[in-house]
Amino acid sequence: MSDAQASACAFSSGGVLMNLTLFLQHLANGVALGFVFGLVAIGYTLVYGVVKLVNFAHGDIFMMAAFFVYYGIVLFSFPWFLSFLFAIFLTALLGISIEKVAYKPLRNAPRISSLCSAIGMSFLLENFAIVVFGGRQKPFYQPAVLNKTLNVWGVRIQLVTIITIVVSIGALFFLSYLVYKTKMGLAMRALAYDFDTARLMGINVDRTITFTFAVGSSLAAISAIFWALRYPQIWPFMGVFPGWRAFTAAIIGGIGSIKGAMVGGFLIGMISILLVAFLPDLAGYRDAFIFIMLVFVLLFKPTGLFGET
Amino acid sequence: MKWVMSLLLFATLVIAAEPIVIGVFEPMTGPYAAGGQMTMEGIYLAHEQVKEVLGRPIELVLVDNKSDKVEAANAVARLIEYHKAVAIIGSYGSAVAIPGSEVANKLGVPMVGCSPTNPLVTLGKPYVFRVCFIDPFQGTVMAQFAVEKLGAKTAVVIQDIASDYSVGLSHYFQEAFKKLTNNKKSVLGVISYQTGDQDFTAQLTFANSKNPDVIFIPAAAYGEAALIIKQARELGMKQIFLGGDTWEAPEFLEVGGKAVEGSYFSTHFDTEATTTPRAAEFIKAFRAKYGKDPSAFAALGYDAYMLVVDAIKRAGSADPKAIRDALAATKNFEGATGYITLDQNGDAIKDAVIRVVKDGKFVYVTTVRPSE
Numbered sequence: 125m126s127d128a129q130a131s132a133c134a135f136s137s138g139g140v141l142m143n144l145t146l147f148l149q150h151l152a153n154g155v156a157l158g159f160v161f162g163l164v165a166i167g168y169t170l171v172y173g174v175v176k177l178v179n180f181a182h183g184d185i186f187m188m189a190a191f192f193v194y195y196g197i198v199l200f201s202f203p204w205f206l207s208f209l210f211a212i213f214l215t216a217l218l219g220i221s222i223e224k225v226a227y228k229p230l231r232n233a234p235r236i237s238s239l240c241s242a243i244g245m246s247f248l249l250e251n252f253a254i255v256v257f258g259g260r261q262k263p264f265y266q267p268a269v270l271n272k273t274l275n276v277w278g279v280r281i282q283l284v285t286i287i288t289i290v291v292s293i294g295a296l297f298f299l300s301y302l303v304y305k306t307k308m309g310l311a312m313r314a315l316a317y318d319f320d321t322a323r324l325m326g327i328n329v330d331r332t333i334t335f336t337f338a339v340g341s342s343l344a345a346i347s348a349i350f351w352a353l354r355y356p357q358i359w360p361f362m363g364v365f366p367g368w369r370a371f372t373a374a375i376i377g378g379i380g381s382i383k384g385a386m387v388g389g390f391l392i393g394m395i396s397i398l399l400v401a402f403l404p405d406l407a408g409y410r411d412a413f414i415f416i417m418l419v420f421v422l423l424f425k426p427t428g429l430f431g432e433t
Numbered sequence: 434m435k436w437v438m439s440l441l442l443f444a445t446l447v448i449a450a451e452p453i454v455i456g457v458f459e460p461m462t463g464p465y466a467a468g469g470q471m472t473m474e475g476i477y478l479a480h481e482q483v484k485e486v487l488g489r490p491i492e493l494v495l496v497d498n499k500s501d502k503v504e505a506a507n508a509v510a511r512l513i514e515y516h517k518a519v520a521i522i523g524s525y526g527s528a529v530a531i532p533g534s535e536v537a538n539k540l541g542v543p544m545v546g547c548s549p550t551n552p553l554v555t556l557g558k559p560y561v562f563r564v565c566f567i568d569p570f571q572g573t574v575m576a577q578f579a580v581e582k583l584g585a586k587t588a589v590v591i592q593d594i595a596s597d598y599s600v601g602l603s604h605y606f607q608e609a610f611k612k613l614t615n616n617k618k619s620v621l622g623v624i625s626y627q628t629g630d631q632d633f634t635a636q637l638t639f640a641n642s643k644n645p646d647v648i649f650i651p652a653a654a655y656g657e658a659a660l661i662i663k664q665a666r667e668l669g670m671k672q673i674f675l676g677g678d679t680w681e682a683p684e685f686l687e688v689g690g691k692a693v694e695g696s697y698f699s700t701h702f703d704t705e706a707t708t709t710p711r712a713a714e715f716i717k718a719f720r721a722k723y724g725k726d727p728s729a730f731a732a733l734g735y736d737a738y739m740l741v742v743d744a745i746k747r748a749g750s751a752d753p754k755a756i757r758d759a760l761a762a763t764k765n766f767e768g769a770t771g772y773i774t775l776d777q778n779g780d781a782i783k784d785a786v787i788r789v790v791k792d793g794k795f796v797y798v799t800t801v802r803p804s805e
């Protein structure tokens with residue numbers, strides 16, 4: 125333990141008073157968790173924004189990506205960075221095929237049908253993983269280069285966390301550029317309003333949707349990689365918890381809004397950490413606080429923080 | 434004549450030998466998957482050794498409870514109503530064993546728990562038994578070890594609020610620790626997380642700010658325990674970590690890596706500290722079948738199956754009520770994990786083993802006997 129932390133202990137053991145190092149450590153923990161959730165949430169929200177489909181299988185696509193990395197390294201002995209790329213590519217393909225098989229045939233059906241199809245897909249992927257990969261947890265490979273802890277004035281931050289933040293912000297800018305500055309983005313925005321009208325305007329609906337799913341699934345893969353680097357155990361249900369968190373984050377931020385998803389994820393991460401930090405006795409009720417926040421956001425702004433009406 | 438009669442009777446029995454169904458509900462998937470799968474290794478081995486009882490074949494039916502409370506209740510109902518099980522074995526994880534035991538007790542089918550240690554699994558349920566010790570004892574064992582062997586004066590507990598096992602064990606540890614240190618304030622803090630959490634930095638930063646000698650982590654899921662300790666080391670924490678029987682899973686070592694070195698936990702069985710002749714046979718057979726040393730959960734699964742078969746034999750019938758009565762009368766049953774005598778609650782009174790993680794392996798430290 126560093127001197128700074130030792131003094132932190134001496135200060136805070138007295139009561140509610142918290143010294144600066146301790147507070148900063150909690151803050152750093154909150155930022156780290158918030159960006160991880162945010163990164164998962166933007167993939168969720170992107171698909172919703174364009175196709176108006178809540179892709180409940182997103183968490184499970186996320187899980188599959190982690191296993192692709194695992195098998196890339198274990199089975200094919202790829203170096204880790206190659207394995208990451210391999211996983212992102214495979215996950216994009218998986219996302220595209222899921223869309224073709226489970227969502228495309230239902231495009232003209234009532235929205236509830238594709239929602240059910242998404243839930244079905246989620247169960248299918250989980251059970252596929254149980255049968256093929258087995259139900260037990262597997263350790264995720266952590267490259268030594270990335271597995272480092274930085275000590276900044278007594279506040280300890282994982283190197284992976286810093287990279288996660290950089291990648292999240294990078295993804296945010298990339299997506300904003302993609303959606304607002306490119307031709308494909310224009311097509312995506314047109315689809316978000318109305319499929320038929322978009323088609324009449326000469327937009328290739330199928331291709332645009334395929335592209336959206338490819339990007340959304342790649343984001344799931346990227347978030348899965350950073351999740352697993354931080355929490356290195358992978359198993360068939362690993363996508364459920366981040367999936368629900370990301371879904372909540374996307375709703376708080378206004379589902380469909382990329383910026384909103386990031387902010388929503390950030391808020392959830394912060395609440396998760398700061399509640400435990402300041403009200404340790406209420407730590408067990410953390411989820412209640414997250415959902416109370418969701419209720420309040422929806423009460424005052426039914427479309428979410430950044431949602432459009 | 435009598436001889437012919439009995440031969441005839443035997444013949445009809447063989448012809449009409451309908452299998453006796455023993456139902457098993459264990460977590461094959463989810464956060465407790467390793468626990469359930471290790472238990473099944475022992476149960477399969479036992480089934481291989483004893484395939485029939487009362488001249489009828491034993492059919493083993495496994496239903497995955499998915500580490501989920503609702504699924505566990507459904508699994509037991511399915512085993513009894515659809516598969517017509519006359520006895521139930523299971524489950525790893527008190528959180529899932531408790532809803533399962535409610536159903537078994539209500540439907541009047543005896544259940545034998547392998548490793549669920551929370552007192553509520555059997556309490557007030559005449560049809561529910563177990564072959565392991567319970568948490569008031571396990572909590573005391575770890576508190577005693579911390580105070581007497583490690584010289585700990587203060588502790589912080591990090592518990593899983595969504596798990597009956599974790600909350601119970603945390604409670605008994607605190608009680609014993611305060612008593613043994615003669616200091617009502619020796620537990621500096623208790624902080625909660627929930628099953629499924631992967632980020633424990635907030636809880637750990639809180640724990641570290643209290644600067645305790647030891648940190649007790651009665652995690653219900655081994656993987657989460659490993660992540661807690663790993664993240665603690667990343668936060669620069671140097672305390673000794675203590676835990677309960679759930680830690681004994683290869684995943685704990687794989688996920689935890691170097692971080693979990695030097696952590697202590699209590700468990701039910703160790704190949705180096707066996708107390709019955711049957712243990713040696715079990716270890717030999719287990720090594721021959723699986724090519725590795727048996728875990729405590731495998732040993733308990735083995736014992737639970739053998740005890741059920743023994744009870745059916747003693748009852749002389751496959752009637753659930755008769756099996757229950759025979760189970761309740763169990764005295765000095767020789768199992769792999771020790772001699773099992775069931776008390777009025779249906780709980781076994783047994784030794785606890787303490788192990789430490791050393792060079793990426795679980796190593797035997799000591800055995801603690803119940804004080805009575």
